[in-house]
Amino acid sequence: MALDQEIKSQLIPYLDYIEGNVVLKVSAGSDETSEKLLDFVREIAELSDKISVEEAGLERTPSFAVDKKEETSGIVFAGLPLGHEFTSLVMALVQVSGRKPKIEDNLIAQIKSIDKKLDFTSYVSLSCHNCPEVVQALNIMAVLNPNITHTMVEGGSFKDEVEAKQIMSVPAVHLNGQEFGSGRMTVEQILSKLGQAADSSELDEKDPYDVLVVGGGPAGSAAAIYAARKGIRTGLLAETMGGQVIETLGIENIIGTKYTEGPKFMAEVAEHIREYPVDVIPAQRAAKLEKKELLELSLDSGATLKSKTVVIATGARWRSIGVPGEQEFKNKGIAYCPHCDGPLFAGKNVAVIGGGNSGVEAAIDLAGIVNHVTVVEFLPELKADIILQKRLRSLSNVAIVTNAQTKEIAGSGKVENLTYTDQQSGEQTTVPVQGVFILIGLMPNTEWLADTVERTKIGEVIVDRHGATNVPGVFAAGDCTDSAYKQIIISMGSGATAALGAFDYLIRNDVQ
Numbered sequence: 001m002a003l004d005q006e007i008k009s010q011l012i013p014y015l016d017y018i019e020g021n022v023v024l025k026v027s028a029g030s031d032e033t034s035e036k037l038l039d040f041v042r043e044i045a046e047l048s049d050k051i052s053v054e055e056a057g058l059e060r061t062p063s064f065a066v067d068k069k070e071e072t073s074g075i076v077f078a079g080l081p082l083g084h085e086f087t088s089l090v091m092a093l094v095q096v097s098g099r100k101p102k103i104e105d106n107l108i109a110q111i112k113s114i115d116k117k118l119d120f121t122s123y124v125s126l127s128c129h130n131c132p133e134v135v136q137a138l139n140i141m142a143v144l145n146p147n148i149t150h151t152m153v154e155g156g157s158f159k160d161e162v163e164a165k166q167i168m169s170v171p172a173v174h175l176n177g178q179e180f181g182s183g184r185m186t187v188e189q190i191l192s193k194l195g196q197a198a199d200s201s202e203l204d205e206k207d208p209y210d211v212l213v214v215g216g217g218p219a220g221s222a223a224a225i226y227a228a229r230k231g232i233r234t235g236l237l238a239e240t241m242g243g244q245v246i247e248t249l250g251i252e253n254i255i256g257t258k259y260t261e262g263p264k265f266m267a268e269v270a271e272h273i274r275e276y277p278v279d280v281i282p283a284q285r286a287a288k289l290e291k292k293e294l295l296e297l298s299l300d301s302g303a304t305l306k307s308k309t310v311v312i313a314t315g316a317r318w319r320s321i322g323v324p325g326e327q328e329f330k331n332k333g334i335a336y337c338p339h340c341d342g343p344l345f346a347g348k349n350v351a352v353i354g355g356g357n358s359g360v361e362a363a364i365d366l367a368g369i370v371n372h373v374t375v376v377e378f379l380p381e382l383k384a385d386i387i388l389q390k391r392l393r394s395l396s397n398v399a400i401v402t403n404a405q406t407k408e409i410a411g412s413g414k415v416e417n418l419t420y421t422d423q424q425s426g427e428q429t430t431v432p433v434q435g436v437f438i439l440i441g442l443m444p445n446t447e448w449l450a451d452t453v454e455r456t457k458i459g460e461v462i463v464d465r466h467g468a469t470n471v472p473g474v475f476a477a478g479d480c481t482d483s484a485y486k487q488i489i490i491s492m493g494s495g496a497t498a499a500l501g502a503f504d505y506l507i508r509n510d511v512q
């Protein structure tokens, strides 16, 4: 049985959304994965009289296309879409059957207007929680435009292809046979990369806001809800809604919620925002903030928004180590997400740079998949919680080197080794590794602010207990500030503080 009971019970309610007939056209051989895939599609078809199965010859075996009876959709799943990709399959079934994808009408129009042939292939791993967003975005594009096709390739079932294409980071997207992009991508981001960015001129026409929040993570979301609840005109602009949390798999420290997962939690937060009249402006990047008569926020797209107050909540991103090889081998052996990319290094030797909580957690995770893990820590001892260190030290395939300064990541075409210097003896060591996971903390996304607001040496925005910066009317919250700790509930709390601070500022100062 390919579908366990739990998956079946997840699927059944969605089958009601299937509108027209769908045919799963299967290309299968006599190998074990083909047999599993055949069982899988047959079991799905048994659950709905609108789904049938046919044999077909497709480019990859085993794979199956999700089509209408007389019409190809362009969507193919190569390998089994289980794990995080099962939802992508369910959505494809529903959308191919005729149900309109849940995206803005202007995006639908942009996708439909594409008149060139685009054949996308996305390489994924089933444990990658960043992959479904890309798979689902490309499937939507294929459903809406007959010029577009998309094949999801499950890396574990197509190891030779993954190896030949030197794919070492997922999701990896190829367009018409060439590398197109990697990492999470929304429909908006894919369109913008294709040179089909939305017309942003209408943003210039927007009336000034009372509070304009920049950032759609926990801090920005909380700030927007708190501001809107005060009945003031609130806008929220973000490059990627959800922030770092959508990169997080298991979350166990949101008080009152024993366990949740990042994408699910932020989808609930987005739904909560929709309960209020918040003007959400997604897929736009702030480039500059200026204090004129009002505050003026210029965007990368060229548009400018005006507001009486601004809450900066642009969060943080993974810190780069800045050694030779890091840029060159990105997606060619250098990775930042162990959940996503760990399976691509199965049976290989890897290094994890960083002995804090995230580095040690990654090393523990990876030790279960790869052949050997070397943890490289710059300081004389690991900084992770003792409980994590104990777990790490109990693993037989892990080596820990401390006092080690990484000097270079090298190889030809892909990562082959990492060199570090022992800071006490000065001795240089080169470790043969095929992958390097860099987990050395975060840096604030505040470069775009330049000298507009006061920041610490490491770029964190300095705020007071009201969330106010040194510029009247400008507030900040979350991981981009100098708060002592960086966590979801802390960011949400500071987002609420900043919104209330902004509201107080508005009622105490007669800003027109």
Ligand SMILES: Cc1cc2nc3c(=O)[nH]c(=O)nc-3n(C[C@H](O)[C@H](O)[C@H](O)COP(=O)(O)OP(=O)(O)OC[C@H]3O[C@@H](n4cnc5c(N)ncnc54)[C@H](O)[C@@H]3O)c2cc1C
Pocket: 214, 215, 216, 217, 218, 219, 220, 237, 238, 239, 240, 241, 242, 243, 244, 245, 247, 248, 250, 251, 252, 253, 284, 285, 286, 287, 313, 314, 315, 316, 317, 445, 448, 477, 478, 479, 480, 486, 487, 488, 489, 491
């Ligand atoms: C792998 C991982 C696991 C974690 N696990 C946990 C956990 O279990 N529990 C916990 O409490 N915390 C956890 N954290 C920390 C938590 O995710 C952060 O503290 C929290 O997300 C910070 O929220 P934020 O809103 O300040 O910033 P972010 O979540 O970073 O959001 C920033 C927002 O700003 C946007 N943005 C950035 N620059 C611009 C710009 N120029 N213009 C427009 N928009 C911009 C981004 O697109 C995003 O929407 C984890 C973090 C990581 C990376």
